[in-house]
Amino acid sequence: MCAAPLPDPAPTTVGFVLVPDFALMTYAAAVEPLRAANALSGRILYRWWHAAPGDCPVPASNGLTVAPDVAIGAESPGADWILVCAGGNPSDFDDPALFAWLRRLSLRPGAVIGGLSGGPYLLARAGLLDGRRCTLHWEHIPAFRERFPRVEVVRSLYEVGPDRMTCSGGIAALDMMLDRIGRDHGPGLAAGVADWFLHNQIREGLSPQRMALRQRFDLRDPRLLRVLAVMEENLEAPLTREALADLARIGVRQLERLFRERLGTSLHRHYLGLRLDQAHRLRRETAMPAAEIAAATGFLNAEELARAERRRRRQAE
Template sequence: MSDDTSEPSHHARPRRKPARAEDPAPRTVGFVLVPDFPLMAYTAAVEPLRAANTLSGCELYRWWHAAPGGGVVQASNGLGILTDVAVGARASADRVFVCAGGNPAEFDDPSLFAWLRGLARHGATLGGISGGPYLLARAGLLSGRRCTLHWEHVPAFEERYPEIEVVRSLFEIQGDRITCSGGIAALDLMLDLIGRDHGAGLAAGVSDWFLHNQIREGLSPQRMDLRQRFGVRDPRLLRVLAAMEANLEAPVPRVALADLARVSVRQLERLFREGLGRGLHRHYLHLRLDRAHQLGRESALSRAEIAAATGFANADELARAERRRHRQAEA
């Protein structure tokens, strides 16, 4: 651990009222930003704290930033955030959130992981946003816990950490561990925490400040339902689509899918062409290839392991399917 004991800078707050004797002690929130972190998720987490300070007229929250290597850390869009706490420094915090995007499976920084474990031992609640839960798991901080993370990272995470229960919710608060799927779900998470800390009235005021007219609960789903995503209404087609997405490792035979829809295979093929503009087999194949691409980008699995996880007999069969799709896209 470093001997750096410098206090993190406390950000100026607009329109603050004079301190009152009854003002609560401010909570300190740390943000550990991993290079290429998602700016939207970070902003959705930090801005509600600023708004809570402004609307309450006192400093309810203060925050600091850290990043591997220190200095200025760049978001995925190139915007830089200046850090004010060094990784390894003694830093006080009530909550610390790790915000990561890109490919968190490839990130490895033992010194950062050790520092996070130290913060947890000293009583800080540890949280992860977007791909941040992946790094908490790498640090051994999610053992025996339930967590969520961005849906794009879930397949690779489940392959690597089968012992950790993953729920596809907006956020999960489990005692001294908090995980969030990212994006604007970070706003809903912070509104929940503000409500717990200072009451539902202030949380509602912050939500209204950001034109967020419905505070979503943590267990709300991350993604739009199949009806919205694919623009289909036929319940038979929706049942089959759900079965396909739930069975990529061991694809369901066409006859079984038709039985699920209570139609013949020929009728099911027609439903797919009319509703989605492509046949049943091609749609299922594209789902499996998309998952294979995700695993290849975000996990350390071998090609053979990725093939097995997406219903292909071997890596060669997967490669042939990828080449065919590429040729079709160019045609």
């Protein structure tokens, strides 16, 4: 006598909370693998819905709009995962009603609350990441660390825990969803979804977010690569030219020549650009006073930082 076939597993329902100027690529990279898993398996493994502040159509960063089908504040929206997708400048977004709703949903047994791209910023604003480990887009990390010291931030592609998941954004959302599909329904289906999207390598969560310096600058010189890495890690207390030359095991003049020949700029100008970019991010994404931003980026005071910014603007004109 043949055994009765096993029933199909209950679908996992995913709620996408989209805030204005959300990152469309991130959202698409998160929802499309769910659609593909359904299509390739021939079963409804995943369902999803959308919510948005104000319960109105919400624009993505490129202007495309998505209409919500669940109201913010709904008592029983029916979701196993709630994923908040943000982009642009999440530090400017403030919606107490949304934050309160997310806190209520996080209390439901088995609920997983997540953030994509700038979404973890909003989870932290809601108090949902205190004492937890998370990741978010590398551009937002410096300001995030200043504002939320109780959250452990890592520069990984994604972080998945029992009741939280966070993703740095972009196509890292595809890798995170492939990881979840593999856990839920086996590595074969995850590999099939990856193949369908021409994604020939499923990256692990701890993979780095950014290109290696070797690729970013098209460099092979280990001396320059060593110096560039140290520069990026030491913006608050910049190293002297002599200290950087010692790291490269060459003289200052030779290091300067390498910068001009390989990068088309001087050592000083490159290092200054890194610090000014960091100051710009902190000003845009935090309420830090100018003096604190200056101190965090290696300037003596706010006046020195302002002068450096004015010089760069004049040079760009």
